[in-house]
Amino acid sequence: MRAGAFTVRAPYGLQALAEADTIVLPGVAQPPEVLPPGVAEALREAAAHGTRIASICVGAFLFAATGLLDGLRATTHWIAAQDLAARYPRVTVDPNVLYVDNGQFLTSAGAAAALDMCLHMIRRDHGSAVAAHAARMSVIPLEREGGQAQFIVHELPPAPAGATLEPLLSWLEDHCAQDLTLDLIAEQAGMSSRTLHRRFREQTGTTPLQWLHRARVRRAQYLLETTAHPVERIAAQAGFGSPTAFRERFRRVVGTSPQGYRRSFQRSFQAGADAHPA
Template sequence: MHLVAVLALDQVIPFDLSVPVDTFGRVRLPDGEEPYEVRVCSVAPEVRAAGGVFTVRAPHGLETLAEADTIVLPGQADPTGPLPPGVADALRTAAANGTRIASICVGAFTLAATGLLDGRRATTHWAAARQLAERHPRVTVDPKVLYVDNGQFLTSAGAAAALDMCLHMVRKDHGSAVAAHTARLSVMPLEREGGQAQFIVHELPPAPAGTTLEPLLRWLEENCDRDLTLEEIASRAGMSTRTLNRRFREQTGTTPMRWLHRTRVRRAQYLLETTPYPVERIALKAGFGSPTAFRERFRRVVGTSPRAYRKAFQAARD
């Protein structure tokens, strides 16, 4: 079983702490097996949560870091404070043994303080990016992405980006189907476009449960390979295009055509990961008019080419 150690230091940010505990704890393999064991550890039996509204009991000590396969570093209310005695050495020793280490939000300051991010690209919450770069000039800070995967070391931006990164690790460990199932259980939101779109993991975007658009969203998923127009989608929904656009904005935060394009990209991601199909065939199966249009849209949303995406995924799975 893969051991995930979540290090809770004083003034730990509760959301940062809960995301890896909850996400890895939800993962199930096709046979129902739980592939991860999650342990919360610290330098003391209890630590204060950010804001001082409650304390967090850590059942395990720093010795857990030496046993872990993955270590996750949540952020702290004051990320610039000195590390408690023993933390930096424990993390450096774990890294030397090949342990995967990931930081969430301003947890990047903890990881950077060990020197393990020197000469590497990293990210953190956009509001703290400049401070991280100034405090650790040997780290290349990129504030425009959801997360950065350097192989052994990963860093994520703030808030929901932690979930993106955790699901990314699940996909690397167990493939798209397992990650997609975990995402649905976590009610994973749509990926963000542009520079913030990295290797985000889903077979298809989950439809918001309980919304009036849910049947239409499922229909779009099933028919995304067709040359659909806004008028045809509105007709299927039994409403005008204007009303459809308004309902989509209200319930999904985007437009029908953007939802469709993202659905197509996710289907393409799944096919790139799980089949040997050439790009031309994947473009057709995912509903793009041409390989050129597919490559352009894929790069715009995912941030890389279909070929590079497939190569990265296959390397991770190997």
């Protein structure tokens, strides 16, 4: 198998799968809708013998094609989750987690999440001490806070090109830090609250206040990434009524706390100063 700069040559064929303790299905550039001849049968036979099977990233598509995930919860990279759910409706796809352990069958999100899954399997097989040592040797945490929801770009629902709400959406995004109510938004739009609500549903698929909450979370993410402001100040800058309301809404949308998000995503604008002190 050619993989860019190098080639992988496997010494064993499909017949060896039944003897494996664990089989890992890797991600591929274009997951096929139909598996190559013999692959599904070999994997199902291995599963029948008790072999543990795990998938990395979009390797979940290969896994789902065998039918072994039918009726089970699974995950994959968030950008492919909707496609996986549509292609295999018998699989319950959870796009928010780093990995799913069904006992014999495991699935993971992106490549980094596969490391989380592998550490989890090591802990299951050999205990926490061995897993912690493997994590230290790999220079990764044994457990990460939050799921993959924190990596999803939560885009604001757009209005169709030329839609009547386009100017209002731009205004809302610019003024999301203000104390806005439905009546104030309707006044800015020059229509009744009822008409505004109906047109929002028609043109964005959501409500004005839900759209506003999402805009505030996006503003908060930007501030957490690019400033050292305390959470309380960011809550006010993003338009949340209190730090508590901010933390609850942020965790509901992003899947982790504001501080957890900051630790993962804050840009290293101070790194240069640390590396080159005056």
